[in-house]
Every structure is written in structure tokens, then in C-alpha cells.
Amino acid sequence: MIEDSTLAKAKVIVVTSGKGGVGKTTTTAAIGAELARRGNKTVVIDFDIGLRNLDLIMGCERRVIYDFINVINEEATLSQALIKDKREPNLYVLPASQTRNKDALQQEGVGKVIELLKNDFKYIICDSPAGIERGALMALYYAEEAVIVTNPEVSSVRDSDRIIGVLNSDSKLAKEGGEVKKHLLITRFSPARVKRGEMLSIEDIQEILAIDLLGVIPESPAVLSASNQGVPVTLDNDSDAKLAYRSAVDTLLGEAPAKIAPASTKSWSFLRIFKGETV
Amino acid sequence: MSILDLLRFKQKSSASKAKERLQIVVSHQRADGQKPNFLPQLHREILEVVSKYTNIDQDKIHVELQNEGDFSVLELNITIPQQS
Numbered sequence: 190m191i192e193d194s195t196l197a198k199a200k201v202i203v204v205t206s207g208k209g210g211v212g213k214t215t216t217t218a219a220i221g222a223e224l225a226r227r228g229n230k231t232v233v234i235d236f237d238i239g240l241r242n243l244d245l246i247m248g249c250e251r252r253v254i255y256d257f258i259n260v261i262n263e264e265a266t267l268s269q270a271l272i273k274d275k276r277e278p279n280l281y282v283l284p285a286s287q288t289r290n291k292d293a294l295q296q297e298g299v300g301k302v303i304e305l306l307k308n309d310f311k312y313i314i315c316d317s318p319a320g321i322e323r324g325a326l327m328a329l330y331y332a333e334e335a336v337i338v339t340n341p342e343v344s345s346v347r348d349s350d351r352i353i354g355v356l357n358s359d360s361k362l363a364k365e366g367g368e369v370k371k372h373l374l375i376t377r378f379s380p381a382r383v384k385r386g387e388m389l390s391i392e393d394i395q396e397i398l399a400i401d402l403l404g405v406i407p408e409s410p411a412v413l414s415a416s417n418q419g420v421p422v423t424l425d426n427d428s429d430a431k432l433a434y435r436s437a438v439d440t441l442l443g444e445a446p447a448k449i450a451p452a453s454t455k456s457w458s459f460l461r462i463f464k465g466e467t468v
Numbered sequence: 469m470s471i472l473d474l475l476r477f478k479q480k481s482s483a484s485k486a487k488e489r490l491q492i493v494v495s496h497q498r499a500d501g502q503k504p505n506f507l508p509q510l511h512r513e514i515l516e517v518v519s520k521y522t523n524i525d526q527d528k529i530h531v532e533l534q535n536e537g538d539f540s541v542l543e544l545n546i547t548i549p550q551q552s
Contacts, residue, residue, distance in 0.1 A: 343486050350494045354501045386481025393487045397494055 199307035202314050202441075203332035203369075205356075207348030209319030211340045212376040215412055215422065217316035218246045219434040220336065220441065222421035225280035227438070229311045232271065232281040236328035237318035238293055241285035247274065248419025249282055258286035261298035267305050276424055281310070294327045303331045321355055330361050334370040336403060336441075340377045341389040349373075349398055372403035374437060379408045391449060402447040404437030406430055507531055514544065522548050 204217045214235075221233035234257060235243035244250040249272045255265035260283075267283075274280035283306075286293060306313050317328035329335065335356055339349040356369045363369065375394060382388040395402055406412075411428030415421065423434045439445040511531045518524050530545040 343490055346490050347493055347497070350497055354498065358501070383483065386483050389483050389486050389490075393483070397487070397490050 199310050200312055200334065201303060201307075201332050202312065202334045202336060203317055203329045204314060204336045204338060205317035205325065205329055205352050206338040206345065207319065207321060207325075207352035208340075208345045211338050211345050212406070212412070213319075213338050214243050214246050214316055215416065216336060216338050216374060216376065216406075216434075217243060217314050218421040219423045219431075220438055221312070221314045222247075222274075222277060222280055223423040223435055223438040224312050224314075224441075225274070225277040226424065227442075228279060230279045230281075230309065231312040231314065232283055232306055232310045233314045233316060234283040234306075234328075235285035235316050236294070236324050237316065238285050238291070238324055239287060239289050240318065241287060243316050244272070244282060244284045245419060246416050247272075247282050247421065249274070249284075250419070253284045256284045256286040257302070258288060258293045260302055261293070261295070267302065276420075291323060294323055296327065296330060299327050300331060321352065325352075326355070326359060329356055329369070330359070332356075332360060332369055333362060334372065334441075336372050336374050337398070337400065338374050338376055339394060339398070341375060341379075341383070341391075341394060343389075346389065346394055346397055353398065353400065371400040372441065373398055373400045374403045374406065376406040377408045378405050403440050404433055404447050405449060406433045406437070504533065507533060514546075518546060518548075524548060 202220075204213050204220070206213050214237075217233050221231050225231040233243060233247065235241050236257075237243070238258065241253075241256075244253050252272050255270035257270065259265040260267050260270045270283060272282040272284065274282065283302075303313060315328040315332060318324040329352075337349050337353060339345050353371060356371060357363050360369050373395065375391060378391070379388055383390045391402065391405055407429050409428055409430035411425065411430045412422055415425040415430075418425070422428070422430050423438075425431060433448070436445065436448040440447045511529060514531070515524070515526060515529055518529065524546070528547040528549075530543070532543040532545070534541045534543065
């Protein structure tokens with residue numbers, strides 16, 4: 190399967206958050222698809238054993254035959270389990286199993302599969318389940334970089350801090366005396382609500398978590414629309430969220446500094462003038 | 469400064485309350501993360517030993533580890549009820 194012997198060393202990136210429902214799977218799909226669109230051979234792996242959803246967000250749910258656990262247990266080969274994306278030739282999905290056996294993910298088996306993937310892929314994106322149990326620990330164990338998906342909301346920020354602590358103590362790199370490079374991705378952000386003092390600002394979140402900002406994804410109807418159709422946001426029609434994810438990938442690749450959320454939509458109204466806002 | 473801003477002035481915004489609460493909870497969380505993980509086990513074992521000789525409640529034993537620059541202090545505080 191190796192096509193290019195000069196292939197740069199593969200990079201393992203975990204998308205994690207501690208808290209559920211903040212946009213890990215959306216982010217995995219969006220970033221993975223965008224890296225592939227730019228010509229990088231990329232695989233996205235679902236670590237949420239028993240509750241797989243990355244296949245659905247990627248739109249390949251009806252093509253799942255073998256899964257991650259089948260590969261670990263040598264019931265299928267890696268190439269049998271990998272699903273090639275129909276839109277991007279460089280994009281592959283490794284789906285999670287629907288088994289309810291929590292012990293199915295063993296560190297040794299996961300390591301073996303990641304090593305195999307490293308021979309063929311430039312980017313290996315691990316979609317972590319919520320929580321800090323086995324699935325989440327396995328998803329982050331082999332990571333060199335981590336995207337911490339955070340909503341501007343107290344429980345999400347606290348859980349992000351917790352997962353940063355876990356990355357600093359339980360990842361393979363940390364255990365070897367190194368450090369996982371951590372990126373903050375703020376999702377479901379609403380500049381108008383920050384302005385009204387109803388929502389934590391980007392600066393507030395950065396100050397608390399103290400990690401580098403990767404990007405800010407605005408609260409956008411485009412995200413639900415993309416997931417309804419099984420299309421990664423970055424491959425869907427143009428939208429604010431798509432632009433924000435593309436900028437985040439620029440930053441991930443070191444091509445541009447993180448972009449602060451796009452300006453909120455302006456509205457002219459009597460109330461606005463009454464409030465004394467300058468337009 | 470507008471009319472609405474003046475009306476709102478007295479009340480702190482919910483976002484700044486969120487920030488304050490987070491700063492506190494996160495600093496505790498990080499301090500807990502620094503603690504060696506043998507502490508709960510140590511706590512249990514001390515409780516076992518002490519309760520062999522006296523009646524004692526779980527919450528009468530405090531085990532605290534404090535960092536003081538280049539050394540750490542393990543502080544044990546055991547309150548034993550008066551023998552009747």
C-alpha cells in the first residue's frame with residue numbers, strides 16, 4: 190500500500206475533550222477531510238467502542254463491514270477494515286466496533302494497528318469518546334498532538350482542563366518524559382453573546398486552560414446540516430463553520446496563526462442604536 | 469456607555485462569574501492532580517491500623533501532602549475520641 194517511499198513521518202493527533210457533545214466527532218471529520226483535501230493521506234479512527242458515530246458523520250455508515258476491534262483481534266486485515274472515502278481519494282475511515290465488551294481495546298493491540306497505519310498515512314486522527322475511561326485513554330495514549338475541543342461553558346472548560354492533565358500524565362509521550370502538543374479549539378462560539386456578557390470569551394478560556402489556540406468555530410446551522418447529510422463540514426457548501434475549520438487546519442499545519450472568530454453578523458436596528466453600540 | 473449599560477452595571481455578567489468559578493475549580497483540580505496516587509491507599513491502611521486499637525471514624529483521619537519547595541511534608545492528623 191506504500192505509494193511514496195519519501196513519505197514524511199506519520200503524525201498521530203487525538204481529538205478529545207473530556208465532556209461529551211462538544212463536537213469531537215464533527216471536528217475529527219472536518220479536520221481529517223481538510224487534511225486529505227490538501228493532499229495528505231489521512232485516516233480518521235473512531236475510538237468510541239460500542240457507540241460508533243464517526244462513520245455516520247463521514248457518511249460511510251452503510252459501508253462498514255469490519256472494524257477496529259476486528260483488526261486488533263486479527264479477524265480482518267487493516268485494508269479490509271479501512272473505508273475509502275468516496276469524495277477525497279486521500280481519506281480513510283477506521284470505524285469502531287459496536288461490541289459492548291469494554292475490554293476490547295487493549296493498549297498493545299491499539300499500538301500494533303497505529304504502527305501499521307504509520308506506514309501508509311501522513312495523519313492519523315483519533316476520535317476520542319467522552320470521559321476518561323479506557324476508550325479515551327487509548328485514543329490519547331499514542332498521540333503526539335491533541336486537539337482539545339471546548340465549548341464556552343463551565344463544564345466543558347473544566348473537563349478540558351482535566352483531560353489536559355490526563356494528557357500530561359497518561360500519554361505515552363508524557364510517560365517517556367516528553368509532552369503532547371496541545372491545541373485549543375473553541376466550538377459553538379457566539380461572539381454576540383460574549384459581547385452581552387453571557388458567554389466566556391476566547392481570552393477567558395485561553396487564560397484558564399493556558400494552551401495555544403488552534404481556532405474558533407462559530408455556532409452555526411451548517412454543522413447540523415453537514416451531519417444530517419454525512420458530509421464533513423469542510424467538504425460541504427461554503428459556511429462560516431467551514432471557513433473556521435479550514436483556518437484551524439492552516440494553524441495546525443503551522444501555515445497561519447489562529448484566527449479569532451469571524452465578526453458577528455451586523456444588524457441595524459433601533460434597539461442597537463438605543464444600546465449605544467457603534468456599528 | 470448607554471442607558472442599558474447603566475441599568476446592568478450593578479449586576480456582574482454571568483460570563484465573569486463563570487470565569488471566577490472556573491479559576492477556582494481548575495486550581496483545585498490541578499493541585500489534586502499533583503498528589504501522588506498512593507494517598508487514598510495510605511489513608512485506608514492507616515485507618516485499618518488505628519481502628520484495631522481504638523474506635524475511630526473514617527473522617528477523623530486527615531492525610532495531606534504539601535510541597536514546600538524542594539521537599540514535601542506528609543501531614544497526618546488523627547483525632548481519637550476519649551476513652552470512656
